Amino acid sequence: MDHVILAIESSCDETAAAVLVNGKIQSNVIATQTIHQKYGGVVPELASRAHQQNIVPVVAQSLEDAKVRKGDLTALAFTQGPGLLGSLLVGASFAKAMALALNVPLVAVHHMQAHILAHFIDEPHPTFPFLCLTVSGGHTQIVLVRSHLGMEIIGQTQDDAVGEAFDKTAKMLGLPYPGGPLIDKYAQEGNPKAFTFPGVDMPGLDFSFSGIKTAFLYFLRDHTAANPSFVQENMADICASVQHTLVNILLKKLHKAAAETGIREIAIAGGVSANRGLREALARMGGQQGWQVYIPEFGYCTDNAAMIAMAAYYKALAGQYSDQTVTPMPRMEW
Numbered sequence: 001m002d003h004v005i006l007a008i009e010s011s012c013d014e015t016a017a018a019v020l021v022n023g024k025i026q027s028n029v030i031a032t033q034t035i036h037q038k039y040g041g042v043v044p045e046l047a048s049r050a051h052q053q054n055i056v057p058v059v060a061q062s063l064e065d066a067k068v069r070k071g072d073l074t075a076l077a078f079t080q081g082p083g084l085l086g087s088l089l090v091g092a093s094f095a096k097a098m099a100l101a102l103n104v105p106l107v108a109v110h111h112m113q114a115h116i117l118a119h120f121i122d123e124p125h126p127t128f129p130f131l132c133l134t135v136s137g138g139h140t141q142i143v144l145v146r147s148h149l150g151m152e153i154i155g156q157t158q159d160d161a162v163g164e165a166f167d168k169t170a171k172m173l174g175l176p177y178p179g180g181p182l183i184d185k186y187a188q189e190g191n192p193k194a195f196t197f198p199g200v201d202m203p204g205l206d207f208s209f210s211g212i213k214t215a216f217l218y219f220l221r222d223h224t225a226a227n228p229s230f231v232q233e234n235m236a237d238i239c240a241s242v243q244h245t246l247v248n249i250l251l252k253k254l255h256k257a258a259a260e261t262g263i264r265e266i267a268i269a270g271g272v273s274a275n276r277g278l279r280e281a282l283a284r285m286g287g288q289q290g291w292q293v294y295i296p297e298f299g300y301c302t303d304n305a306a307m308i309a310m311a312a313y314y315k316a317l318a319g320q321y322s323d324q325t326v327t328p329m330p331r332m333e334w
């Protein structure tokens with residue numbers, strides 16, 4: 001049977017739609033909401049309104065790009081969670097209405113699992129079992145991936161996500177939201193060893209990033225008291241040092257996970273996997289350790305619907321469809 005899937009992603013501040021035909025992505029459209037920049041973070045109420053405005057044109061564009069007619073669709077996929085309730089509701093309601101009108105089934109997708117399955121959009125892809133460091137604005141996890149749908153979290157943050165740590169330190173530096181990509185940009189010119197920030201060593205494979213946030217706050221307070229233009233004069237070195245600290249914490253645990261499991265197929269996924277410091281350091285560590293390393297294309301790191309379509313494809317192959325009673329789950333478990 002052919003699988004022609006329209007997938008919708010609306011968990012946070014990107015409205016996205018993609019079309020997949022038999023495992024191959026045919027279109028991938030994203031409308032990024034810029035309205036949040038001036039507020040220094042995503043405003044949930046504004047995000048759901050913007051999804052309402054964007055969803056019809058984004059879906060129409062994805063069908064047009066893929067040269068697929070509505071009547072050809074065999075399933076409607078959407079992000080069920082985790083994410084912002086008001087944002088998820090727009091995608092879920094749209095998918096449900098369209099599935100009802102076309103009389104096709106729904107596929108409800110877990111956003112973080114989809115980030116991992118983005119690795120199967122293009123070749124080469126990891127072979128099972130592999131480890132995936134999944135790093136985004138809301139999550140920091142080490143996932144043991146045994147099959148497309150068989151995933152186990154073996155380590156995770158006990159407080160903030162690493163993307164949040166990037167964004168919050170950027171905010172303290174006066175940079176606009178989302179700050180992660182800007183820290184990355186300034187870090188290119190800076191010395192990663194200029195400043196050091198103490199990280200909390202968590203037991204096992206877990207992470208903690210809230211301590212660094214506080215340490216960074218005091219660091220800025222003390223330095224700007226001594227020199228009011230400290231940040232302006234040292235932006236590149238500060239960003240490089242923060243990034244170096246965060247990347248080291250991530251890679252130390254990934255190294256430990258690889259040693260404990262004996263797995264040498266190593267992937268990264270999620271928004272923070274776009275970070276150049278992380279990508280370069282992982283490639284280096286992979287070379288030293290004899291790992292096969294998988295780093296997604298930039299476009300598949302941050303939120304997109306191609307990854308939702310890919311995850312939906314594997315769920316459809318396994319017969320994991322949902323009916324019209326399915327609802328969004330902001331705190332969706334695995």
Ligand code: KG4
Binds near residue numbers: 136271
């Ligand atoms: O996966 P994603 O697009 O959305 C969530 O599922 O959360 O991840 C967004 C996060 C934000 O915290 C953003 O600052 C971070 O990914 N991010 C980066 C970079 N690009 C995106 N962090 C560091 N360096 C980057 N280049």
Ligand code: ZN
Binds near residue numbers: 111136137271
């Ligand atoms: Zn995401």
